[in-house]
Amino acid sequence: MDEPAKKKQRILNGNDCSDDELVNEIEIFQKSLLGQCLCEMPESSLRKPFVSTSRASTTDINRTHGILAEWNPDRILEFLSGLQLLFDLAIKQNTRGLMCRRVAEVCEALSRNEHGIIDQLIDLSNTHNKYILYTASRALASFFIITKDNTEEIWLDKLTQSLVNTNLPSQMLFTLDVVKRVVEHKDYDIHPSEDDTTSTTILSSSSAASSSSSSSLVPINCNTLVISDPESVDSTAIKALCVKALEKKWSLLVDKFDTILGSYTPQYESAVITFLDLWESIISVKANLSVIDTKLFYSKLDNLVRLLNGNVPGIIWRHLLGLFNEVLCYGSTLALQDILPDEPCSLAHLIVRAVKDCRLLDGLPYRHGSGRFGGGTGDGDGPLLQKIVLLVLKSVAVTVKETRSDTSDSSLESEADDLDDDMAVIERSIREVLRQLDQCVKTLMPFHPEMPLSQWVVQMFHDQDDFLIEGMVCCLDVAVGLFYRSTIQNNTMIQYPHDPMLSPSLTFVQFVRTVSHDPDVLLDLLVSNETCFLLYLLRFLKYVKRNWGEFVTCCGRELDDTMTVLIRLRLAIDRLVSKALFPYNINPILRLLRECESFYEGDIDN
Structure with a gap:
């Protein structure tokens, strides 16, 4: 031409x-x-x-x-x-x-x-x-x-329909990546x-x-x-549109990826990872999406738990565990709720049963192979171990909290007896889960055989503040809910004995030791909104107030050093409050710090 x-x-x-x-x-x-x-x-x-x-x-x-x-x-x-x-x-x-x-x-x-x-x-x-x-x-x-x-809904429908229709990993990845970038966008x-x-x-x-x-x-x-x-x-509207478009095809998509994971081949790795990350982003509190918009995405998780086995590589394990940990957002959400939603409770029960009855931890591909003793050299997959430990602690905490919430309003004596029976059964199951977790961690990490979970949990998460504080909240709530509960028998208050497995005092002593007894670290954690340290400190100080003798015993020769940290923290908070510089009402923490300080001064005087 x-x-x-x-x-x-x-x-x-x-x-x-x-x-x-x-x-x-x-x-x-x-x-x-x-x-x-x-x-x-x-x-x-x-x-x-x-x-x-x-x-x-x-x-x-x-x-x-x-x-x-x-x-x-x-x-x-x-x-x-x-x-x-x-x-x-x-x-x-x-x-x-x-x-x-x-x-x-x-x-x-x-x-x-x-x-x-x-x-x-x-x-x-x-x-x-x-x-x-x-x-x-x-x-x-x-x-x-x-x-x-x-944005025209027809464009989003066309994208999500192509995701259902195609078996090409590259085309799946294209659509998943588009939606994921929108959902994760920060305005x-x-x-x-x-x-x-x-x-x-x-x-x-x-x-x-x-x-x-x-x-x-x-x-x-x-x-x-x-x-x-x-x-x-405000990008909330387009995020909701993307989630709505996915919702229409969600059951088909989950079934599709269940099938892919069930007969996993490496060519699907990027698509599977992006799908799991997108799922996690949708239900994340950081996405700022409504509960109504995301309720469906808390379902159909059971099959994914069953896929945690030696046939799935470590990188997929990590993303599956990330998704489960986001569902069980204990420190930021579930720990603050009186009545827990059914979906996270169901997942928590499944994880507890998988650990206790199905030996889930035995299949952990820690050393680049199948199972804890799989082939490969090196230090192993640290992030993977951290995620599974946190997931087990969250699952245990949710299970304990749900059981106590269901029966906390029991007023009749027969119902109170049923509560004790229920808690005794749950306590046996929880102890077995924690025993298996403790054994798994000590097989893979160079912790002393006699070091209780309440101490090694701090060392396990020493490089991840958010994991560390949430893990400490879980341990504290489980300890209070199971091992340190008190009941009335024959008009006499019965306090359950000290148990080092999840001793909140041992955890805190290990924590302040890890931060070199620096109160500024605690102050930074209180001011920051990156962790749930405010929740942890509030509940821990309430625990110390009720169990001062046990706290003193656990601190031992470190009592003075530990209390010095808390006293210096109280003084630092007082200075900020006097200048109206503290970002929120910290008075409940201040009151508890002063009460613990008065207990300490009373011991010194005696």
Whole structure:
């Protein structure tokens, strides 16, 4: 075909530019985006990259893919990179409250799917080029985030349906990655190296130019658009849409991945991991999704527990355990609830039975092989061991809490007797589970054979603050619920004896020893919202108040050092409270610290 004929064909297809011209326009588009403004780019040049992707003329009705899928891979990647830059810039500018008007207009045009680009991005999931799949999934996820509740549900339905239909790991990964990026998006995630002085300030149009110069939001000569709607940065709507689209296919998807895991082959590793991570992200409290939106995703976990065996590699174990630990979010949620939901309780029971009756811990692929004594060398899979230990502790804590909650309102004597009988049965089961856990850990870790669980749990999690504090809360609640409970018999209070297995006092002494008796560490944990240390300290101090003699005995020669930490912590809190610098009401902790201090001073005086 001669050049005039080629040009005529391009005009018929709505693309009046050559390949070289198009590549040049895409490069100009990308450079403009790197400058955070599209105002200097001519309208005709701005439209060419998008018009060039329009579907073929209506005479070619048999075409199933847009022109974008037919480009050579390098050209596709360059175009997708341009889209990624556009959407990411729009997200960042929108978060800051000030956008380049042309950037906003282009995103709005794309949200109307004027050139069918979004459908074509979804169609790219059929490609076998892993670089195109990765780049297209990132661009599509960013597009959904910036369009938010203007996203067409049909796009999400098309994505999730393809996930059900396909058996290609690459296509599964494409859809899962898109949804996962949307669900995990943080609306106010600004990098520390960026100037955040205007991140929470809505700029007026008169001051936009000067402010944008100093904060590097947009160039001085940019025609800006002030975003005054505070909900414009809220991605909750699109997250809910994605979850709703998945919900329609969820049973089919879980069955599909159950089958994949049941006859696992390495080619599915990335897809399985992303699926499990997405599942974990959906139910995570960090996703900020409603309980109603996520209730279905707490079901169909039983089969996954049964898949924890020697046929599944360690990396899949870790992600399965991560999912289960998120369901049993004890420190952040379950420990604070009076009545526990059925789903986490069911999972906890299943884990307890799997450890006690099915020897779940024997199948732990700690040393890169099947079972605890599997082949391989080195120190073993530390993160895997930490996750299974925390999961068992959570399962035990949930089981104990649920049992006590179910019968805590018993007022008749016969019901109280039933409670004691129930707790005695549960206590035997829990002791066996903890015995197996203790044996497993001491087989794999160089802990002294006589060191009780209440102490090695601190050493096990010494490098993971969130795991450590949640594990300590679990141990404390189980100890109080089972081993340190008291009952009234014949009008006499019966206090159950000290048990070192889960002694809260031994745990705390080991903890302060691990942090080198530094009260500033405890203060930092109290101020931070990254762990549940406030909950732990509140419950532990209440325990010490009721069991002061046992606390003194466990501290032994370290009583003075341990109490010095608590006294110095109380003084540090007092100083912050006096200056109104403490971020929340800390008075309950202060009262308990003073009471424990008075007990200590009384012992000194005597």
